[in-house]
Amino acid sequence: MDWARILAYVTGPVDQELLARNQHLAAESRILKAQLNGRPKLSDGERGALGEIGHRLGRKVLAEVATVARPDRQALAIARLRR
Secondary structure, eight states, rough: OHHHHHHHHHHHHHHHHHHHHHHHHHHHHHHHHHHHHSOOOOOHHHHHHHHHHHHHHHHHHHHOOOSSSSSHHHHHHHHHHHO
């Protein structure tokens, strides 16, 4: 059995579904953010939660996707939560 071929066959549709979900969430986020007046106020816990996920994404990707909380503020919130 060619495990690489089986793995590619199984993961291909999963990758496509995850991509579609991410695109939908990104579009939904843009629409909701456009309806807000000003910048939403986030607690340290909310910033920290976004920061934890952002940390796994990496700085470059986070700069592309972060729209509500700035990456530098997310990092600050994580540092505060770890104290």
